[in-house]
Amino acid sequence: MREAAKESKREKIMEAAIQVFSKKGYHQTRMEEIAVAAGIGKGTIYEYFDSKLQLVQHIMETSLLMYYEAMGDEERSRLSFEDRIRIMIMGHFRFCQQNKALTRILFWDTEIIDEELKDWSYQIRREKEEKMRSIVEEAMQKGEIRQADPYLVTQIFLGVMGSMLVPVILEDQEFDVAQVAQEITDLLMYGLK
Amino acid sequence: MREAAKESKREKIMEAAIQVFSKKGYHQTRMEEIAVAAGIGKGTIYEYFDSKLQLVQHIMETSLLMYYEAMGDEERSRLSFEDRIRIMIMGHFRFCQQNKALTRILFWDTEIIDEELKDWSYQIRREKEEKMRSIVEEAMQKGEIRQADPYLVTQIFLGVMGSMLVPVILEDQEFDVAQVAQEITDLLMYGLK
Amino acid sequence: MREAAKESKREKIMEAAIQVFSKKGYHQTRMEEIAVAAGIGKGTIYEYFDSKLQLVQHIMETSLLMYYEAMGDEERSRLSFEDRIRIMIMGHFRFCQQNKALTRILFWDTEIIDEELKDWSYQIRREKEEKMRSIVEEAMQKGEIRQADPYLVTQIFLGVMGSMLVPVILEDQEFDVAQVAQEITDLLMYGLK
Amino acid sequence: MREAAKESKREKIMEAAIQVFSKKGYHQTRMEEIAVAAGIGKGTIYEYFDSKLQLVQHIMETSLLMYYEAMGDEERSRLSFEDRIRIMIMGHFRFCQQNKALTRILFWDTEIIDEELKDWSYQIRREKEEKMRSIVEEAMQKGEIRQADPYLVTQIFLGVMGSMLVPVILEDQEFDVAQVAQEITDLLMYGLK
DNA sequence: TATGAATGAGCATTCATTCAT
DNA sequence: GATGAATGAATGCTCATTCAT
Numbered sequence: 001m002r003e004a005a006k007e008s009k010r011e012k013i014m015e016a017a018i019q020v021f022s023k024k025g026y027h028q029t030r031m032e033e034i035a036v037a038a039g040i041g042k043g044t045i046y047e048y049f050d051s052k053l054q055l056v057q058h059i060m061e062t063s064l065l066m067y068y069e070a071m072g073d074e075e076r077s078r079l080s081f082e083d084r085i086r087i088m089i090m091g092h093f094r095f096c097q098q099n100k101a102l103t104r105i106l107f108w109d110t111e112i113i114d115e116e117l118k119d120w121s122y123q124i125r126r127e128k129e130e131k132m133r134s135i136v137e138e139a140m141q142k143g144e145i146r147q148a149d150p151y152l153v154t155q156i157f158l159g160v161m162g163s164m165l166v167p168v169i170l171e172d173q174e175f176d177v178a179q180v181a182q183e184i185t186d187l188l189m190y191g192l193k
Numbered sequence: 194m195r196e197a198a199k200e201s202k203r204e205k206i207m208e209a210a211i212q213v214f215s216k217k218g219y220h221q222t223r224m225e226e227i228a229v230a231a232g233i234g235k236g237t238i239y240e241y242f243d244s245k246l247q248l249v250q251h252i253m254e255t256s257l258l259m260y261y262e263a264m265g266d267e268e269r270s271r272l273s274f275e276d277r278i279r280i281m282i283m284g285h286f287r288f289c290q291q292n293k294a295l296t297r298i299l300f301w302d303t304e305i306i307d308e309e310l311k312d313w314s315y316q317i318r319r320e321k322e323e324k325m326r327s328i329v330e331e332a333m334q335k336g337e338i339r340q341a342d343p344y345l346v347t348q349i350f351l352g353v354m355g356s357m358l359v360p361v362i363l364e365d366q367e368f369d370v371a372q373v374a375q376e377i378t379d380l381l382m383y384g385l386k
Numbered sequence: 387m388r389e390a391a392k393e394s395k396r397e398k399i400m401e402a403a404i405q406v407f408s409k410k411g412y413h414q415t416r417m418e419e420i421a422v423a424a425g426i427g428k429g430t431i432y433e434y435f436d437s438k439l440q441l442v443q444h445i446m447e448t449s450l451l452m453y454y455e456a457m458g459d460e461e462r463s464r465l466s467f468e469d470r471i472r473i474m475i476m477g478h479f480r481f482c483q484q485n486k487a488l489t490r491i492l493f494w495d496t497e498i499i500d501e502e503l504k505d506w507s508y509q510i511r512r513e514k515e516e517k518m519r520s521i522v523e524e525a526m527q528k529g530e531i532r533q534a535d536p537y538l539v540t541q542i543f544l545g546v547m548g549s550m551l552v553p554v555i556l557e558d559q560e561f562d563v564a565q566v567a568q569e570i571t572d573l574l575m576y577g578l579k
Numbered sequence: 580m581r582e583a584a585k586e587s588k589r590e591k592i593m594e595a596a597i598q599v600f601s602k603k604g605y606h607q608t609r610m611e612e613i614a615v616a617a618g619i620g621k622g623t624i625y626e627y628f629d630s631k632l633q634l635v636q637h638i639m640e641t642s643l644l645m646y647y648e649a650m651g652d653e654e655r656s657r658l659s660f661e662d663r664i665r666i667m668i669m670g671h672f673r674f675c676q677q678n679k680a681l682t683r684i685l686f687w688d689t690e691i692i693d694e695e696l697k698d699w700s701y702q703i704r705r706e707k708e709e710k711m712r713s714i715v716e717e718a719m720q721k722g723e724i725r726q727a728d729p730y731l732v733t734q735i736f737l738g739v740m741g742s743m744l745v746p747v748i749l750e751d752q753e754f755d756v757a758q759v760a761q762e763i764t765d766l767l768m769y770g771l772k
Numbered sequence: 773t774a775t776g777a778a779t780g781a782g783c784a785t786t787c788a789t790t791c792a793t
Numbered sequence: 794g795a796t797g798a799a800t801g802a803a804t805g806c807t808c809a810t811t812c813a814t
Contacts, residue, residue, distance in 0.1 A: 233800085578727070
């Protein structure tokens with residue numbers, strides 16, 4: 001089989017797996033369901049992935065890379081803090097809206113699948129947190145935002161980003177990503193009063 | 194056996210189950226582990242609960258009642274919006290800090306256990322959301338806070354409350370509940386600028 | 387406890403067990419059901435019987451004695467063959483009609499409970515067969531009935547006796563024992579022609 | 580796998596199950612024993628049958644069809660009553676002799692497995708009875724046999740057919756089916772005198 | 773390479789029996 | 794004696810994984 005075709009079947013399996021995992025959760029999903037969804041035989045999955053665990057790991061790792069790319073804050077240090085977080089929030093929402101099934105797997109049904117995967121997932125979370133915190137701290141130093149506990153502010157940002165998953169995931173709402181990002185940034189920057 | 198002793202054993206099983214479910218997740222937990230953790234025989238669990246599913250359901254229902262009690266917003270409509278949400282946030286944090294394992298089960302590892310339980314869980318979430326939204330809308334009408342999309346504001350509040358689970362759950366940090374609630378309320382009310 | 391009272395509780399358990407075993411079969415019956423039916427505690431059964439198996443064994447042995455007594459062919463060798471088998475068939479029917487639950491356990495739901503019990507049950511059956519055959523052979527020698535394979539005739543007699551269990555057990559019919567015994571004897575003696 | 584091979588494995592499982600059920604009874608039989616007897620893995624049984632209950636149900640239904648075929652009384656209404664029942668008795672014996680394990684399951688160890696199966700089994704019994712009765716009544720009308728209670732006569736026929744199971748099942752005797760059927764018919768028609 | 777029939781480790785649950793009260 | 798709460802051996806069934814075709 002040509003490399004391309006091989007790759008395409010691997011992708012097909014991953015896409016099928018994402019749909020089924022997202023709908024039923026890892027433990028409730030049987031390998032056969034994935035095979036059926038992918039339109040292939042059960043055994044074939046094992047030609048491309050070592051195990052169910054490795055399949056979900058691979059999905060999570062790959063999608064996390066995609067997510068970071070969508071969120072990417074590279075080359076934006078010259079922007080104002082307000083713009084940076086607006087863009088970041090927007091990137092987050094855009095990714096979530098475009099990859100609902102994936103979002104559910106990555107950020108919502110944080111089911112404990114495996115000790116190692118749990119640790120990896122925590123590690124990722126911490127890294128994201130660190131990065132966000134350094135942005136916050138930088139903005140405080142520059143005087144762009146007022147002094148406050150940077151850890152707290154970081155958690156709030158992450159929490160707010162998480163908050164908007166609900167309408168996307170549970171209620172399947174579509175919304176204007178740019179506008180919502182703008183409104184949220186406003187609220188965070190200028191408060192409710 | 195006296196009623197009290199019977200009740201206490203039921204509680205013992207629930208506490209053991211909470212610990213194990215919280216540590217390993219529902220599907221990774223074997224009934225025997227719960228029995229061992231409770232210091233009883235495997236069969237004894239079935240004297241008090243019909244099945245593994247019913248056990249986790251009962252834990253979730255009971256703890257949700259506790260949570261709502263801790264959060265209780267009754268008789269507070271005469272307070273200012275700022276005070277109300279501060280108290281609410283504080284109640285949330287206090288509950289989470291005092292019931293870490295439970296918090297993980299209720300709000301963190303939202304693993305798909307059962308279709309019915311999933312629906313119930315969504316229902317609960319929606320009710321909480323409704324209530325919060327009505328508080329937000331009331332405050333807007335009274336002019337306590339500025340006009341904004343009430344749905345968005347509600348999601349932000351819920352997100353912020355969710356955000357602080359991370360340090361509690363994942364990093365096992367202790368913090369001063371009242372002070373953190375105050376700081377968060379400040380940030381939400383007056384913004385970062 | 388007085389001997390009499392002790393005996394009466396033992397009987398009570400046996401009667402309860404007979405009812406439940408008869409209705410649900412040995413394997414489908416739980417010790418608790420018997421206890422409930424007897425109006426006593428589950429543990430109490432074990433004060434009177436060593437085990438579920440021993441309980442059913444005891445029931446079967448006791449009732450078989452009763453059955454043989456009802457069937458008893460002692461002191462009847464001076465009667466004609468026709469009278470003997472009529473009386474025997476009548477005894478069989480009378481016992482079955484008066485002890486329906488027991489009949490079901492003894493002769494109908496011949497479920498394999500235990501290897502030993504199975505062997506015992508076969509042994510009993512063979513003894514009954516032997517006795518019947520000797521009666522048949524005697525009647526042939528005396529010229530009371532015509533020459534035929536005595537084994538075959540014996541099986542027919544036993545079969546006919548078994549046949550009438552159906553209306554008793556399955557259809558709960560009541561019938562005039564003496565009359566039916568007479569009719570059957572006639573049919574066997576003089577044939578259908 | 581070819582259809583034929585698949586069917587043959589299904590048969591292999593059924594045959595193994597018949598042997599084990601027949602030897603140990605339904606409740607005493609573990610699925611693993613059947614698997615071992617069939618020379619396959621435990622899980623394989625579930626590829627062909629949904630459950631232990633469904634397996635035994637399928638065996639009973641299939642074998643009953645076989646039995647009725649062996650007994651078949653079609654196109655025999657022009658024969659004399661005597662011939663009809665002789666042929667019927669012969670068919671019954673032939674089936675039992677050729678399918679001993681099956682016979683034990685169908686007609687001997689009438690253990691209560693399941694409420695539904697019990698009802699089904701009674702239903703079958705009643706149908707057989709009805710058919711036999713109509714044959715008896717017809718013969719009485721035609722004057723082939725003397726007047727008697729047709730229900731009683733029917734039960735006797737069925738009882739006699741059941742009676743000969745004993746030597747087959749319990750004593751593993753072989754006998755000349757045609758000859759025994761002839762003798763039994765003689766006895767029933769002309770009596771013992 | 774692709775398949776799906778075969779497998780058996782693993783687990784929830786039942787229930788006869790025990791034994792502290 | 795009487796009890797019923799506690800127990801754990803026993804077993805039906807599932808499903809990830811293997812491997813012959």
